Amino acid sequence: MIADVWPLFGLVLRTPRLELRLPSLDRLAALAELAGDGVHDPAVMPFTTPWTDLPPAERARSVLQWQWKSWAELTPAGWSLALTVLADGVVVGTQELSAKDFAVLREVQTGSWLGRRHQGRGIGTEMRAAVLHLAFAGLGAELARSAAALDNPASRAVSAKLGYTEDGTDRIAVRDRPAEHVRLRLDRAGWQAHRTVPVEVAGLAPCLPLLGAG
Numbered sequence: 001m002i003a004d005v006w007p008l009f010g011l012v013l014r015t016p017r018l019e020l021r022l023p024s025l026d027r028l029a030a031l032a033e034l035a036g037d038g039v040h041d042p043a044v045m046p047f048t049t050p051w052t053d054l055p056p057a058e059r060a061r062s063v064l065q066w067q068w069k070s071w072a073e074l075t076p077a078g079w080s081l082a083l084t085v086l087a088d089g090v091v092v093g094t095q096e097l098s099a100k101d102f103a104v105l106r107e108v109q110t111g112s113w114l115g116r117r118h119q120g121r122g123i124g125t126e127m128r129a130a131v132l133h134l135a136f137a138g139l140g141a142e143l144a145r146s147a148a149a150l151d152n153p154a155s156r157a158v159s160a161k162l163g164y165t166e167d168g169t170d171r172i173a174v175r176d177r178p179a180e181h182v183r184l185r186l187d188r189a190g191w192q193a194h195r196t197v198p199v200e201v202a203g204l205a206p207c208l209p210l211l212g213a214g
Ligand SMILES: CC(C)(COP(=O)(O)OP(=O)(O)OC[C@H]1O[C@@H](n2cnc3c(N)ncnc32)[C@H](O)[C@@H]1OP(=O)(O)O)[C@@H](O)C(=O)NCCC(=O)NCCS
Pocket: 039, 040, 046, 047, 111, 112, 113, 114, 115, 118, 119, 120, 121, 122, 123, 124, 125, 126, 147, 148, 149, 152, 153, 154, 155, 157, 158, 161
């Protein structure tokens, strides 16, 4: 079985409504199609790399290559888990957890998107809570970082609900214009104080050495 060779395929996070795991090719195709259908109002650009400006078919293919890149480049010194999010078995979006030099720094980063029709129902909060649980309870992280465009109220609200505090801003060139992004941080005490979503993690033990957390 693939999980015997690549244990990350056996890693599964479960919350009351969601399941998060690396995708099969069929689920990856469903995720790509969701991206092709649109991730946000084209008038705004929530991402620092404006990948959603690509035409729909290219945007969909970029989801595949982003996933495969993360598989190919994973090492204990630098990794990214782009987990597919399923609600009632349906692919609704993706939640990433990544780290550099985790063994030394004990820090993780997150990023995410949902298909437009799945937004605004609390799924974004529940899936971020799932990877925060993986990071703090499962991997022994001490700090989680995130960032959001100043004009991204949904992402900022998710971070605020989960206890992140603001940590300054960055000015970034996006669509050839300056965009301001808020840096966010959540330490272990903040996570403990704000956790409300029950999360179950399965299949983690054989993954730990691959993530610098063994
Ligand atoms: C960001 C994203 C993942 C959040 O997921 P979601 O399921 O929509 O978020 P939730 O429903 O869990 O929570 C959204 C919160 O934002 C609030 N919100 C949404 N729009 C808002 C607005 N215009 N003003 C103020 N608050 C707003 C909601 O009220 C909700 O808070 P509440 O539960 O306290 O009411 C999702 O909206 C998304 O994929 N957006 C497009 C891509 C993106 O921006 N990715 C993140 C890049 S940093």
